[in-house]
Amino acid sequence: MHPPTLLLLGSGELGKEVAISAKRLGCRVVAVDSYDHAPAMQVSDAREVIDMLHAPSLRRAVRRHVMPGEGFIVPEIEAIRTEELLALERRGYSVVPSARAANLTMNRDAIRDLAASRLRLPTARFAYAQSAAELQASITGKKGTGLPAVVKPVMSSSGKGQSDVKCAGDIAAAWDYAVSSMRGDRPRVIAEEFIDFDYEITLLTIRQRPIVAGKRVPEARRTLFVRPIGHRQERGDYQESWMPCPMKPALVRAARRMARTITAEIAGPSGAGLFGVEFFVRGNGVIFSELSPRPHDTGMVTMISQDLSEFDLHVRAILGLPIPPIRYEKAAASAVILSPGPIAGPPDFPGVEKALAAPGVQVRLFGKPSARKYRRMGVALAVGPSAAAARKAATRAASLVRVVPRVTPKAARRAR
Ligand SMILES: Nc1ncnc2c1ncn2[C@@H]1O[C@H](COP(=O)(O)OP(=O)(O)O)[C@@H](O)[C@H]1O
Numbered sequence: 265m266h267p268p269t270l271l272l273l274g275s276g277e278l279g280k281e282v283a284i285s286a287k288r289l290g291c292r293v294v295a296v297d298s299y300d301h302a303p304a305m306q307v308s309d310a311r312e313v314i315d316m317l318h319a320p321s322l323r324r325a326v327r328r329h330v331m332p333g334e335g336f337i338v339p340e341i342e343a344i345r346t347e348e349l350l351a352l353e354r355r356g357y358s359v360v361p362s363a364r365a366a367n368l369t370m371n372r373d374a375i376r377d378l379a380a381s382r383l384r385l386p387t388a389r390f391a392y393a394q395s396a397a398e399l400q401a402s403i404t405g406k407k408g409t410g411l412p413a414v415v416k417p418v419m420s421s422s423g424k425g426q427s428d429v430k431c432a433g434d435i436a437a438a439w440d441y442a443v444s445s446m447r448g449d450r451p452r453v454i455a456e457e458f459i460d461f462d463y464e465i466t467l468l469t470i471r472q473r474p475i476v477a478g479k480r481v482p483e484a485r486r487t488l489f490v491r492p493i494g495h496r497q498e499r500g501d502y503q504e505s506w507m508p509c510p511m512k513p514a515l516v517r518a519a520r521r522m523a524r525t526i527t528a529e530i531a532g533p534s535g536a537g538l539f540g541v542e543f544f545v546r547g548n549g550v551i552f553s554e555l556s557p558r559p560h561d562t563g564m565v566t567m568i569s570q571d572l573s574e575f576d577l578h579v580r581a582i583l584g585l586p587i588p589p590i591r592y593e594k595a596a597a598s599a600v601i602l603s604p605g606p607i608a609g610p611p612d613f614p615g616v617e618k619a620l621a622a623p624g625v626q627v628r629l630f631g632k633p634s635a636r637k638y639r640r641m642g643v644a645l646a647v648g649p650s651a652a653a654a655r656k657a658a659t660r661a662a663s664l665v666r667v668v669p670r671v672t673p674k675a676a677r678r679a680r
Pocket residue numbers: 388414420421422423424456457458459460461464497499500501542553554
């Protein structure tokens with residue numbers, strides 16, 4: 265039998281690690297993205313540069329590399345024409361974890377409606393708006409979220425277009441900012457009650473195939489969990505994450521119950537893969553926030569915290585391979601390396617030697633071909649005797665790595 269093909273829709277840093285995990289198990293990997301030289305393309309067998317929101321281009325790329333019943337379509341980002349994935353799935357193609365999961369999580373409203381209205385998971389109060397006036401009503405109106413609130417485009421990720429609304433005077437600016445930074449052509453935002461949480465976590469949740477290594481998996485064992493990951497966000501974007509994240513057992517159970525319910529629902533009867541399920545914890549309450557039907561950025565800490573990273577787990581779940589209990593380090597952390605501003609070509613990373621000199625520290629540079637302000641260019645990983653120590657080590661390593669324009673030999677000669 266020839267090795268299975270994984271067609272990655274999205275070729276960022278998470279896709280790159282999925283590609284590496286899949287290559288280690290002998291898969292053929294095709295990396296797709298809207299720009300060339302994307303991180304996952306650098307470690308794949310083939311690549312496609314297409315607009316993944318354009319259905320015919322997406323269909324052509326899929327047909328060129330995978331066949332119905334053979335190989336897997338693995339979405340790595342949200343901005344994909346997911347209706348096309350639904351159509352491909354109907355024709356026998358295998359979408360990870362399912363086309364419905366990709367479709368429901370493409371926009372914040374679909375998944376929020378499912379979680380809150382159908383599955384009755386506790387969430388922040390929320391309302392949608394399609395104009396500045398509607399946004400005003402959805403925050404300050406009788407059935408509104410109240411103040412303070414958080415406003416996000418329904419189509420966005422990594423904090424793009426997200427802002428805090430502290431008073432009614434902030435609403436117009438929040439609308440303009442959301443609309444200017446959203447994807448798609450449908451101006452629509454979600455307003456959420458601001459949750460003053462004690463901490464927030466990602467619960468990596470694995471949905472296994474109904475049959476693993478030839479054996480039927482009982483429903484109770486279909487869903488597996490990684491220990492909760494604590495994380496800190498700025499501008500709606502992840503800055504650092506760590507394990508362990510101490511949490512009362514009853515709260516872990518509550519989060520697991522919710523994660524199991526929603527992932528089983530959207531994966532469908534035979535869907536498999538890893539999910540990042542996000543929760544806010546406040547007092548004795550666990551509040552569902554959102555989920556990704558794929559590895560999560562805060563889960564990059566699993567590259568150092570344990571023997572099977574979230575990428576390994578995703579690939580094993582996709583291929584229907586066994587997942588024995590995970591072995592964990594005592595404590596581990598990750599901290600992002602961001603670009604301070606726009607850089608036209610591939611940057612240089614002075615200071616990386618210093619960062620790598622510390623024991624227990626690793627650095628991953630993603631190889632992105634250019635940068636813009638706050639673009640994530642790498643991540644520092646560290647283990648330590650405690651989560652606090654690991655966070656300190658990872659943050660220090662990340663701060664040592666600078667992201668600067670590359671000085672070509674020619675420019676250096678000119679400068680002399
Ligand atoms: N209702 C809220 N209350 C408090 N903080 C929030 C709320 N919604 C989002 N945030 C903060 O912003 C971050 C990003 O929001 P999220 O909904 O996860 O969007 P994204 O899809 O960009 O990750 C969250 O991890 C959290 O720190």
